[in-house]
Amino acid sequence: MSSHGKPLSPGALAPGNLPTTASAPRFTSARWRLRLKGLALPVLVILLLELVVRLGWLPSYQMPAPSEIALTLGELAEGALWKHIGASLLRVLLGFAIGAGLALAFAAWVGLSREAEAYLEPTFAGLRSIPSLAWVPLLLLWLGIDESSKVVLIAIGAFFPVYLNGVAAIRNIDRKLVEVGHMYGFGRWRLVRRILLPAALPGLFTGLRSGLSLAWMFLVAAELIAATRGLGYLLSDGRETSRPDIVLAAIIVLAVLGKLSDGLLAALEQRCLAWRDTFSGQTPRSEP
Structure with missing residues (x-):
């Protein structure tokens, strides 16, 4: 039944005629937040490796800095x-x-x-x-x-x-x-x-x-x-x-x-x- 007391036609229940809600944008934003969280660990590892190699705690001939690897990838x-x-x-x-x-x-x-x-x-x-x-x-x-x-x-x-x-x-x-x-x-x-x-x-x-x-x-x-x-x-x-x-x-x-x-x-x-x-x-x- 509609809000006016009239019965709904079958076509009114089609997906394209259903009332829109804010759930879809909310779902999309949640998915993007999850993807950004997935980047947190790789970015943290890259930053730590860059710092450790630049400070000389790891020899660069064994573990190059991520910035050097990026240059190699570019070449x-x-x-x-x-x-x-x-x-x-x-x-x-x-x-x-x-x-x-x-x-x-x-x-x-x-x-x-x-x-x-x-x-x-x-x-x-x-x-x-x-x-x-x-x-x-x-x-x-x-x-x-x-x-x-x-x-x-x-x-x-x-x-x-x-x-x-x-x-x-x-x-x-x-x-x-x-x-x-x-x-x-x-x-x-x-x-x-x-x-x-x-x-x-x-x-x-x-x-x-x-x-x-x-x-x-x-x-x-x-x-x-x-x-x-x-x-x-x-x-x-x-x-x-x-x-x-x-x-x-x-x-x-x-x-x-x-x-x-x-x-x-x-x-x-x-x-x-x-x-x-x-x-x-x-x-x-x-x-x-």
């Missing part, structure tokens, strides 16, 4: 830095796409079939325990030192976190939801599309974000061994030329790229899971 940006970033980004994107795609397919198969789990899980458990560097000599023997060996190594790194979280997400779905689907006569594929997939999405996104972070780690392992360009090669070049500023600059670029790529996945997760009403980390204030 690299005018030269080959973008070539290295482009090469590393392409390898990570290809490796992550291959590894995560295969992991999602196998996770769906194993999660929905006990038979598949019996055949595949023991082998995957053994492969999962192999360290990343143990794959390098084998891939070099099989695929050589070109791009394929690096992409495959990154795909291996991305595969297992996505696979594990995908299987766990499917198996942790409430059984009552599946029973409700059967009661409504859902077939197998309709059950997957309408119930299993939405319920498993939070765990799947957790796996994707974990797999992406491991893809960046495996990228460095691949480029440290056999590469002529890339951020891992830049790390190796800085070590061989005794330039800790180049090493730290490459580490900073890797951290920034990793944070940006994870932020993109986090934004996609928030968009796809906007329908959830979950705990946000802030407990409600108790009334007096």
